[in-house]
Amino acid sequence: MALILEVLPPGRHAEVRERHRLGDAPLTIGRALDNVLVLDDLHADAHHARVEPQPDGTWVLVDLGSVNGLGVGRDERVTRVVLRPGAAVTVGRTTLRVQDAGAPLPPALRLPRAGTAGRSLAHASLPVLLGVLVVAPLVVASDGWLEATARGAGTEIFGTVLAFGVLVLLWAGVWALAARVVLGRFHFVAHAAIGAAAVAVLTVLGELHGLLAFLAPAMPGASQLTTATALAAVAVVVPLHLQVATHLGTAARWRVGAIAAGIVLALLLVSHAVATDEFSPMAEFDATIRTVSPALVPQEGLDGFRATRADLKADVDRLLESAAR
Amino acid sequence: MRRARPCPPGLVLPLAALLALLPASPRAAAAQDEPREATSTVFARYSERILKVQVIETSSDAKGTIGTGFLVSADGLMMTNYHVISDRVQEPAKHRVEVVEADGRARPVEVLAVDVVHDLAVLRIGRPATSWFTLAPVPVRQGDRLYSLGHPNDLGLSIVEGTYNGNLKHTLYPKIHFTGSINPGMSGGPTITGDGRVVGVNVSTMGEQRSFLVPETQATALLARVQAAGFRPAADLTVEIAQQLTAYQEAYLGTLLEGAPRLAEVGPFRVLTEPAPVFRCWGGSERSDEAEAEPTYTEIWHRCGTDDEVFIADDQSSGTIEIVHRVLTTQKLNAAQFGALYSQRFRFAGFVDGSEKHVTEWRCAVRNVRAPHTPVRAVLCLRALKRMPGLYDAQFHVALLGRRNAGLISTLTLTGASWANIDRLADRYLEGLAWR
Structure with a gap:
């Protein structure tokens, strides 16, 4: 069995700095430059240890009377270690890890093919991302302007855009930092563009929802539409961020998105379940009115509205009956 | 148009605030020189016919409400206000009614009958009376001197001088306007002439000597009804109250808005106004930016209502009807901005007082409707009165559609109405709204 000695310099997120195949000759290890394996480690002795081949074909790491000895496991200090695949020994603050050169490896990851949908958003051109970051606030601002009914609404609109901007930057910052810490990728602009695009799309959808609520007040499930839109947004936005931040495959990303939406839904259901119905003397209804031409507004006749009222009365009578029980 | 609530013990119910615009009552109007009984003589002669009524809350074994009552027959029948003893009627298990005799001893009494619409109740005190008021019509003229007796704020039996000022104009049933200080606790006491004839029963006040009496x-x-029933108490007073309210709203609403309705022109709209002589209408307008030459938008309101309101319990009343029109016009806002303003005003169209004890939650139906004169956004909100079968509170909100710079939000509010009347009035209401 061929063994490889990997050298991991001090530090928590150390990467392998060099590798040595163990051979028939002893391998000297220490801070001095006449060693075979020279360690830049102030906690290692000049001549700290030596790997000695054994007649039975194994190798043993022997301490040469060093100040700190050889570290094994958590805090154990030894003077002699038999090197087996998977073992790790510390010399000073340097870790030596033993690997089996012949151990099987998983197949190589496939590179995303250029020109297909698999192309990462992280590599979208900067002008496109910046374009999104400019257009999204404009969408939010124009939506605010369309609903402005008071003088001096400019300040208010600016405030809204600023608030959304800060939220998007925070959101993108969290994604970018998390990705940087875990996987070493930052891509802040791409994350910000995803957040901004989501806000813009939700703003437009909100307007469409209002129009729908006005045109079709009797549509069943209209009140659940907002919730469904929010869940869909989570299910789409999370995979997009993951695409930028990770190497996960398409299916895996969507799965995570679906799980995230599921968690949000569960939280909503729980909050709905624990919320107690407060009695309200205020009659609440969907008051949305849009100034579209009445020719475009589907309308009920007087008879239809009478039937609607009769249904309402039946509904209230049922409520009364259940209250009596 | 709401009574203040909750009523502290013995509160005489304040009437709606609209009357506040009347000029201050000139006390000097009462002629000082005409011969009359000395007030002390009146008090000495009639005070033994008047007793304090108290409703004991059984869990605390202490007074929850106090009021006044007066004897009206030799066998010990006593008249008071329904609202004095309403707790007993609404929650009989938690309350009992007593009268306090001259020697301070409390005596349990029985509620024989109530008239919820006129706010009266008849009690039986369980002992014969040595002296009582005989009820009979009394001729009175505006300005006549009257004496009101009762227990203001449980301070002891008091006598108050005042003047008769005729019946209120804006109520469906007669109510006497008495200029004199009736205060909480005097509810149910009599207001009498110098020679001891009952003109009315103390019922409510707006303060500043503006007081109201239920006519004799x-x-x-x-x-007479108690006598016809053989002096037996009603089996279930709440059922009786429900029947009285049903009959009352039928008389009130049954023919409302029938025939050619009265219309007013408000901004670019034609709207219903003063649906009956008992209604009073008020109006006004407001510009969004008073300082600007051209306001962003203008809001005009036109509101009609009556002074009628039937007290059922501290947190429940009935028999109100109100029409509110609000007109929005703009020269500055674009169509989308006007739509946002219109939606925002429509959203805050409805609040009707009520508690979970007495009413169900609201349910609303929203539709775009082809009304006779114009397309509208129509919203009917409905809730049922839990203890008054067949009666509902309703709010009918209508917003006219079709203009980009003008809108009308109109609301009809009914409390304690039958479904037949609500449904019929919704149709009639839609007919009464149009563009000019």
């Missing part, structure tokens, strides 16, 4: 005729009618 209503008390006489209730007493």
